[in-house]
Amino acid sequence: MSFPEEKREKIKRYILEKIFQHRSDIAKKTAQAFGISLNTVYRYIRELEQDGMIEKVNNSFRLTMQREFFALDREKNELTEEDMIYDRCIEKFMDGLPDNVRRIWQYSFMEMMNNAIEHSGAEHVFITVRRNYLMTLILISDDGIGIFRKIREYYQYPSLDDAVNELFKGKLTTDSKNHSGEGIFFTSRILDRFAAISDGKIFAHDNYFEKLKNMEEVESLKRWKDHKGTSIYMGLSNFSNKALKEVFDMFSDEDGGFTKTNIPVKNLFADYPVSRSQARRLCSRFETFKEVELDFKEVDEIGQGFAHEIFVVFQNRHTDVNLIPLNMTPAVEKMIHHVRMSAIKNDV
Numbered sequence: 161m162s163f164p165e166e167k168r169e170k171i172k173r174y175i176l177e178k179i180f181q182h183r184s185d186i187a188k189k190t191a192q193a194f195g196i197s198l199n200t201v202y203r204y205i206r207e208l209e210q211d212g213m214i215e216k217v218n219n220s221f222r223l224t225m226q227r228e229f230f231a232l233d234r235e236k237n238e239l240t241e242e243d244m245i246y247d248r249c250i251e252k253f254m255d256g257l258p259d260n261v262r263r264i265w266q267y268s269f270m271e272m273m274n275n276a277i278e279h280s281g282a283e284h285v286f287i288t289v290r291r292n293y294l295m296t297l298i299l300i301s302d303d304g305i306g307i308f309r310k311i312r313e314y315y316q317y318p319s320l321d322d323a324v325n326e327l328f329k330g331k332l333t334t335d336s337k338n339h340s341g342e343g344i345f346f347t348s349r350i351l352d353r354f355a356a357i358s359d360g361k362i363f364a365h366d367n368y369f370e371k372l373k374n375m376e377e378v379e380s381l382k383r384w385k386d387h388k389g390t391s392i393y394m395g396l397s398n399f400s401n402k403a404l405k406e407v408f409d410m411f412s413d414e415d416g417g418f419t420k421t422n423i424p425v426k427n428l429f430a431d432y433p434v435s436r437s438q439a440r441r442l443c444s445r446f447e448t449f450k451e452v453e454l455d456f457k458e459v460d461e462i463g464q465g466f467a468h469e470i471f472v473v474f475q476n477r478h479t480d481v482n483l484i485p486l487n488m489t490p491a492v493e494k495m496i497h498h499v500r501m502s503a504i505k506n507d508v
Contacts, residue, residue, distance in 0.1 A: 171196070171204055172213075173294075179214060179221050180294055213293045223292035226253070230287040239285060242273035250298070253291050260403050264350055264396060265296070267404055271343035272300050272392045279334060280304025282389055294398060297353070301391040306358040310334055322441065324363045325428045327356070329421050330411070331448055342418055350407045353395030357387075365424070419450040426458045434463030443474045446481055457487035461495070468499040476503075 163171070171194055178186045187201045205221070208214045214221045230249045232238040238245075250269055254262045276285045282304030290297045311323035314334040326332050330345030348354040348365050355364035396402075411420040425433065428442060446452050454470075456462075475483055485496055 167194075168204075170194075171201075172208060175201070175204060175208065176213065176223060176293055180223050180292070223294065225290050225292050227288070227290040228253075230289075232285045232287070234283045239277050239282070242270040242277060245273055245287075246270055249287050250289060253289050253296060257296075257398055258400075261396060261398060261400050263404055264400070264402060265298075268347045268351055268394055268396075269298060269300075271347050272394070275307070275343060276300055276302045276304070276390070276392075279310065280307070280390060291398070295352075295395055296398060297393075297395045299391060299393050301387070302389040304389045306388070307356055307390045308358050308361050308363075320359055320361050324361050325441070326444070327363050328423055328427060329445055329449075331418060331421075331445065345421075346407060346411075347394070349410075350402060350404060351394050351396050352400065353393065355393040356390060357393065358390040413450065420453070421449050421451075422453040422455060424455045424457065426456075429459075432459060432461050432463070433466045436465040436469040439466045439469035439474075443470055446474065446483075447478045449481060451482045451484065453484045453486055455486045456489070456492050459492060460489055461491040464495060464499060467495045468503075471496055472499050472503040 171190065174193060175186060175190055178189065183189070187198055187205070190196070190201045190204075191198050205214070209216065209221070212224055215224050228249075232245065246266065246269055250265065254265060257265075273285075276282055280302045282302035284303050286299075286301045288297075288299040288301075308320045308323040311317070311326065311332065311334065312320055315323070315326070317323050317326070327344055327348075330342060332344075344356065344363075348356075348363070355362050411418055411422070413419045423442070425442075429438065433439070433442070471483060471485075475481070485492070488496070
């Protein structure tokens, strides 16, 4: 029995995704998912192998990976224009990808490459590009000062963690005359995977990295702990439906200005936030936005002083900033309501 081309592609994509995810019993699960025989599944697997999409390693399969490594040297004048570096190193890996995916990679790579060229003070930048049928991965590593260290020194933050946390807000730059501080903010949100790694710290929204601030916590990343400079890890599905404009519109007003931000509160605090000093650090630079979403997902509770400092003290000083708490547990919602109502009663 011959299936329509669309169904054949769905079956093959399913098999590839399960192989990429290192799942077990792939043939059995595929047969169950599509109501086909095991022999049919095995035929598809043979076809994928013959087409060069997968390769056998020992007793299992893995997706065939196209990869290339580039080393750029400032002394050789190889760290000048990010668009020229894109054309040289990345463009060939974009062949056959949808226009929206190509545009995302153009924006993301050039923004991160520009940071390495203009902000890091690096003498060398190393680029690794890997692409399989499902996903493209790019790693940019430099031997410069380190992104979190530079931010900490420029803004005189007490710790590297403060520098990491400020990146979640956006509009953070050490060169405000020439840069808006939007690159990492938007790049980290448009890609499927993003992590900035430096001085043993990680900034990321990706599920794999989002809770991990210390490199010692990730066995596979320990080797990067003592790496000088910054490493930017990026990944995007080759079949992504995302569009750059949609992400920009999420954080922009009708005039296109970067006026909104979203803060994942759980990423900023090791334990539940309780103190006023924590709240004051969190609110730093909120006044540069018109709207601030505070996402309390996976935050079970917050302290009264923390809530009061944000939703009463800061809000009273900056009435033009709209603070929007999201994904609150009953305990968090109750505390925010409590401090707001107490403030109203005290004003009466």
